Amino acid sequence: MNYKQLFENIKAKRSFLCVGLDTDITLIPEHLKSEKYPLFAFNKAIVDATARYAVAYKPNLAFYEASGSKGVLEFEMTVEYIKKNYPDVLVIADAKRGDIGNTASRYARAFFETINCDAVTLAPYMGADSVKPFMEYEGKWAVVLALTSNKSADDFEQLQIADQNPLYRTVIETSMEWGTLDNTMYVVGATRPEKLREIREFCPDHFFLVPGVGAQGGTVEEVSEAGMNSHCGLLVNSSRGIIYASKGEDFAEKAAEAAKSLAQKMSAALKSKGL
Amino acid sequence: MNYKQLFENIKAKRSFLCVGLDTDITLIPEHLKSEKYPLFAFNKAIVDATARYAVAYKPNLAFYEASGSKGVLEFEMTVEYIKKNYPDVLVIADAKRGDIGNTASRYARAFFETINCDAVTLAPYMGADSVKPFMEYEGKWAVVLALTSNKSADDFEQLQIADQNPLYRTVIETSMEWGTLDNTMYVVGATRPEKLREIREFCPDHFFLVPGVGAQGGTVEEVSEAGMNSHCGLLVNSSRGIIYASKGEDFAEKAAEAAKSLAQKMSAALKSKGL
Numbered sequence: 448m449n450y451k452q453l454f455e456n457i458k459a460k461r462s463f464l465c466v467g468l469d470t471d472i473t474l475i476p477e478h479l480k481s482e483k484y485p486l487f488a489f490n491k492a493i494v495d496a497t498a499r500y501a502v503a504y505k506p507n508l509a510f511y512e513a514s515g516s517k518g519v520l521e522f523e524m525t526v527e528y529i530k531k532n533y534p535d536v537l538v539i540a541d542a543k544r545g546d547i548g549n550t551a552s553r554y555a556r557a558f559f560e561t562i563n564c565d566a567v568t569l570a571p572y573m574g575a576d577s578v579k580p581f582m583e584y585e586g587k588w589a590v591v592l593a594l595t596s597n598k599s600a601d602d603f604e605q606l607q608i609a610d611q612n613p614l615y616r617t618v619i620e621t622s623m624e625w626g627t628l629d630n631t632m633y634v635v636g637a638t639r640p641e642k643l644r645e646i647r648e649f650c651p652d653h654f655f656l657v658p659g660v661g662a663q664g665g666t667v668e669e670v671s672e673a674g675m676n677s678h679c680g681l682l683v684n685s686s687r688g689i690i691y692a693s694k695g696e697d698f699a700e701k702a703a704e705a706a707k708s709l710a711q712k713m714s715a716a717l718k719s720k721g722l
Numbered sequence: 723m724n725y726k727q728l729f730e731n732i733k734a735k736r737s738f739l740c741v742g743l744d745t746d747i748t749l750i751p752e753h754l755k756s757e758k759y760p761l762f763a764f765n766k767a768i769v770d771a772t773a774r775y776a777v778a779y780k781p782n783l784a785f786y787e788a789s790g791s792k793g794v795l796e797f798e799m800t801v802e803y804i805k806k807n808y809p810d811v812l813v814i815a816d817a818k819r820g821d822i823g824n825t826a827s828r829y830a831r832a833f834f835e836t837i838n839c840d841a842v843t844l845a846p847y848m849g850a851d852s853v854k855p856f857m858e859y860e861g862k863w864a865v866v867l868a869l870t871s872n873k874s875a876d877d878f879e880q881l882q883i884a885d886q887n888p889l890y891r892t893v894i895e896t897s898m899e900w901g902t903l904d905n906t907m908y909v910v911g912a913t914r915p916e917k918l919r920e921i922r923e924f925c926p927d928h929f930f931l932v933p934g935v936g937a938q939g940g941t942v943e944e945v946s947e948a949g950m951n952s953h954c955g956l957l958v959n960s961s962r963g964i965i966y967a968s969k970g971e972d973f974a975e976k977a978a979e980a981a982k983s984l985a986q987k988m989s990a991a992l993k994s995k996g997l
Binding site: 507508510512513514515517518519520522523544545547548550551553554556557558561562566570571572574575577578584592595596597598599600601602603604605608610614617618619 | 744746780782785789790792794797818820821822823825826829832833836837845847848850851852870871872873874875876881882883885889892893911917974
């Protein structure tokens with residue numbers, strides 16, 4: 448999926464919602480825990496209930512790897528299910544991978560060939576080597592960590608580089624040269640709308656994947672106001688606020704309600720920008 | 723395994739060799755490709771042939787994930803085999819993980835509980851959040867990327883921070899405060915011995931995991947001279963130079979010869995430092 452197609456999907460669904468599938472075996476409803484593939488059973492129900500409101504899903508690998516290779520199998524089953532039943536939806540593997548070129552190309556193969564994900568989140572610390580192999584796949588995306596939503600983002604991401612700007616700005620400005628609008632996004636946390644606004648100034652066109660709405664404190668309104676561009680340019684993620692809206696048997700129904708509520712705010716935000 | 727035990731193992735084996743299990747399904751000998759678990763079959767033979775010369779093994783997850791969940795299963799089988807048969811050997815999952823605290827703790831569970839690894843390599847970009855959960859396990863290690871051996875390490879790792887030092891130095895000095903000598907190591911590439919020497923000055927006691935010997939150009943002598951401390955303080959990794967020393971049926975025998983050759987250089991380096 449390229450930049451234009453993603454924007455078309457957003458306009459068609461009137462939503463730029465990404466649902467984070469942070470599916471924790473200890474937090475899913477009791478009645479699913481006896482399933483052979485409990486993580487997949489949970490995800491399938493969540494996806495079927497929320498797909499009309501979402502343009503992307505973002506399973507975070509940590510929650511699957513916590514169950515070992517069986518959990519990774521359930522991640523694969525989830526991706527396959529989404530791509531088969533909702534082919535227009537973007538699947539972002541939130542894996543935050545990063546390694547030297549020789550090895551990064553194996554990760555790219557893992558997520559783009561062995562498993563049919565559309566995008567992977569990447570840690571930029573090791574430089575171009577660790578990002579470029581993901582940009583060599585037509586229709587796939589490298590989602591580079593820029594300014595994340597966690598408190599300790601201050602430790603390094605916000606360090607001032609000599610005679611320049613903060614590290615996250617250098618990361619964005621440098622890596623913008625490596626790829627295109629069709630294969631590069633940035634992770635920019637929702638918890639600091641003023642930073643989102645600042646980043647939008649020097650990175651006007653790229654899509655941003657924005658976590659931190661809901662449980663972490665950001666709002667759709669603030670994020671849209673600070674970061675939306677003429678092609679929307681935003682995928683706003685919510686994980687816990689949707690998938691754990693209820694821990695009972697009505698979990699999928701409540702997830703749909705939570706997704707619908709966010710999508711309605713997104714529809715209003717798109718309208719107010721004339722999109 | 724703590725700092726002291728690791729040093730005792732190094733003295734007992736007269737080696738600080740870490741064998742990198744970058745086991746690529748396309749590069750293993752033909753006769754193994756028809757095995758049900760070819761990556762594991764290869765690793766088992768390599769480990770049995772080299773364990774007398776190695777104090778650590780470092781499987782890089784990218785090569786296993788390239789085969790999907792089945793590859794991850796073969797990674798698990800490899801770790802289990804090593805820990806059962808060679809319990810004194812350190813198993814380092816070269817995974818370069820990094821995520822916010824809530825999620826990082828799931829990765830720690832994956833590698834330290836679900837799978838019985840001793841150490842995991844970590845990308846520091848997101849700060850303390852992404853590293854500290856790995857330091858909460860007695861006898862386990864967080865191996866933090868500092869200055870890596872790839873060319874594009876220059877993109878960000880070597881950036882000068884305003885009024886301070888390069889980013890990698892800030893990463894090390896900051897994260898030294900998070901853990902102890904018993905649970906923290908740093909990745910420092912072998913390809914720049916002058917940097918290794920500089921880092922040893924402000925980080926005198928920690929163990930360094932040093933990749934880049936062999937195929938990437940560093941030598942045991944240079945690395946030892948620049949980085950060894952009174953507790954050795956070095957794990958020097960070789961991957962391709964050992965595991966692909968031969969692509970024929972004698973691959974394990976040739977791997978043993980390559981490992982032995984490196985271990986002999988390490989024994990001499992230890993002796994010359996009076997260890």
